[in-house]
Amino acid sequence: MKVRVRIQQIGIAQTVALVLLALVALASLAAGWIAPSSYAEQFRDSISAPPSARFLLGTDDLGRDRFARLLYGTRVSLLLAPAAALLSTLLAALIGGLAGYLGGRWERYVTSGIDLFLSLPWLFLLLAARALLPLNTSPITSVAITFLLLGCLGWATPARIIRAGTRMLVHADFLTQARAGGISGFRLFWRHLLPNLRPILLAQFWISVPVFILSEANLGLLGLGVSEPLPSWGSMLRELENYAAVLQNPWMLAPVVLLVVVVGCLQVVLRTEERIAC
């Protein structure tokens, strides 16, 4: 009964999107059991093999099982993009929330800083920061660098919205009452203001996740994302540059299809979060 009421609240499309996302996330988490082989294992007798019972999506030109790589790549992209979104939302909550809470000169400075940061095109900034860091790192380090960069550089847009949300709350009756009750400073911000910003923070988190997934995909396709042999959606998309091979082996499009489905589902979920935040 409770489940039916919840479905009615969030809508059928949103429920389907959430179920699909959960299935993809579960499949990627269970990659160790589902995938018949490791993402890096090479089958030299089956290079560029077509789909079969052994290799569901065939193998790539190094003889690696494409299905296993897709599952492990989904794990990297789908679990680390929310981690980066969490980092950027926390940074935004801290910077935007404090600016809105303190007001006055601090707010003006932070707003100018945000405007300046937003005038820098996202991908150019990402490339500049990525180039500053080592390019020849281990795969695990490259994953950490890529998603940490996304998290650290993606705070400006949410910070602006959180600042505006904080300004609306800062003169609310419950905060005035809390102040009159002797609560001030950090406790007021942490215990009374921040929990009331939760719908905005959640909406900003959900907005950031698809943005970061797409950014990683773009970076990966440009060769500046996660290093081989660790797969990610971005690095798997590099196969698509070989048009002739894609025409002959349409199953090579599987990473794009999965990426579009997941980002599409996230957008559907996002609409609900935005509605709740409003």
Place this chain on the structure above:
Amino acid sequence: MLAGLTWKVFLRQARRILLTALIGGLLGATLVRLGPGFGVDERELDTRLSQESRQAIRSERAADNNIGMFYVRYLKGLAKGDLGFSRSLNRPVTELLRERLPLTLGSLGYGVLGGVSIGLALALASACWRVPGSNIAPAMLAGACLAVPAAVIALLFLWMNVPGRWAIALVVFPHVYRYAKNLLVATYQSPHVLAAQAKGLSNARILFAHVFAPAAPQLAALVGISVSLAFGASIPIEVISDTPGVGQLAWKAALDRDLPLLVNITVLVALMTLVANSLADIALAAWRPDVTREAA
């Protein structure tokens, strides 16, 4: 002759651009100064050089070791239009940008114009023609475009032999459509539009005088944001379609760790984005001073 308010907006925007150039330049110089490989000269590896020659090379670069001096020299160069030297391409950055910028600006012009036109036209159709289910197709198209990375859109266009600039339009359009649709629908539902409809004003008059006019500041800002979006999309699109523009140059600079080149490109692109935003604001101030005054 520009009115007082327009001048005020113009001066405010000029101050903003100057400040961005200054801060961006300083941040850029810091990045270059702290970047790996700074102060290293491969000539020092030449075993034929004497100790004195090596010392002479080191003293050549000694001035750059002082961050303060480095900033001053960088800013002086920046003021003269000297953006430094690209180590990877062995050419002055200004020369490289002069060669590649027109191509990128051309693509961006087409892309932004196309994206904004398509987005606005579909948003307007969705807002005006409120038949249930009529906006499903454009909403799905916008959703699909938003879910595909710009690089994949570029690949699709490359496979179909369509110029890359139209891929930029496809990246820009969904953002414009979604924002403009929400804005126009909300404006159409506002009391003053209902009053105008009740008075029997024509649809065209309602659209231009009572819907577009109040939404003008946000729509102008949307054009500015589109420029930033288009610049971002230009990197993967130019790389995939092998277009020798600034986006491809930035990618090459990132792969070769050519920070002086990359940082200067980033600052330049940021300034161009700001100029586009400022032009939108100034045009709005000249066209609708009342709206600008209200927004201020």
